[in-house]
Amino acid sequence: FVKDRTLIDAHARRLALLGFNLVRLHHHDSSSWVQPCLIADGPTSQEFNEESLDTYFYWIKALKENGIYVWADLRTGRMFREGDKIPGWGDFKADAKKGGGGAGLCYVNPRLQELMDQFAEKLLTRKNPHTGLAIKDDPAVMGALLLNEQDFTSHFGNALLGDKGAPYHNAIFNDLTKAFAEKTKLDLDKVRQTWLPGPSKLFLNDIEYAWSKARIAKLRALGFKGPVASGHNWGNPLFSLPALTAGEMIDTHAYQEAEFLGENPRYTGIYTHLLAVSALPDRPLATTEYNSEEVGRDAFAIPLHMAGMAAFQDWDAPLLYGYSQDGLSGAKLSAWSSHNIPSIVGLMPVAALLF
Secondary structure, three states, rough: OOOOHHHHHHHHHHHOOOOOOOOOOOOOOOOOOOOOEOOOOOOOOOOOOOHHHHHHHHHHHHHHHOOOOOEEEOOOOOOHHHOOOOHHHHHOOOOOOOOOOOOHHHHHHHHHHHHHHHHHHHHHOEEEEOOOHHHOOOOOEEEOOOOOOOOOOOOOOOOOOOOOOOOOHHHHHHHHHHHOOOOHHHOOOOOOOOOOOHHHHHHHHHHHHHHHHHHHHHHHHHHOOOOOOOOOOOOOEEEEEHHHOOOOEEEEEEEOOOOOOOOOOOOOOOOOHHHHHHOOOOOOOOEEEEEEEOOOOOOOHHHHHHHHHHHHHOOEEEEEEEEOOOOOOOOOOOOOOOHHHHHHHHHHHHHHOOO
């Protein structure tokens, strides 16, 4: 969140001069990351913070004026609240780390799906006072993401198991797995072994794919025409890819430790290998998060290495994460805020030309 509009204008221009033509507006709904975020304080998570929303809209205007497209996330870190009247609310408090986020639970809870659809509709259809266009109608908004790093097929597929302290959602899970096993003639016990490759991954992909298709259909009904990524392949095996084909593009995340150019690729994988396995012949490939995790060592290699690999592999949208996560006027050195790290951001114009 940046209140100073002159700072937004200056950085939008700087981004353009550095060679960026696409910016992802991220963590807009994450109260633990952005203060204030788009979600207003109160008993529910259903109201916008108007000041934050206006800043969000101003970023779109400033970037657009500098020839930069926008990637819109629809759900990143929104925390649901008791006033949202979600059935099985007690399950959200079973894991303190999970809080009110509902990671994994949203795939089987209709009320969570309804709340997410409502948020997307409000965000996409509200007219931007700085452009005169709703996000759904703005050609500067290149595309959208349904859900950030909350795949059902790997990271959160275990959230509904009986030992996870979520009895309401576990009951739904048991009914769904039984119906799937009966339909497919697969072994029920194996369908429920979500931590293992095999029949369980077919079930998890089936649920995530259908969930994503339903959300995308809602966006199309609103009039949003841009391509949609349903989620991410972030360090997942190939069994996570089928569900992601619900969207019109595949999105990936991967980070790299230092000294990676000295690794022997015959024996050691690096971040671009994780990205390459997600490339499909019939979908554009985006990477909305890549960077070096250690800015003090050979982070300078990342921009040119990524640009060269992306050009060679014919990838479509490599996005550095991130330009700023810690404030645009701060001096903190962090891989998540590269805007003031010369060894990374200084090479971006060359990387843009190479790509």
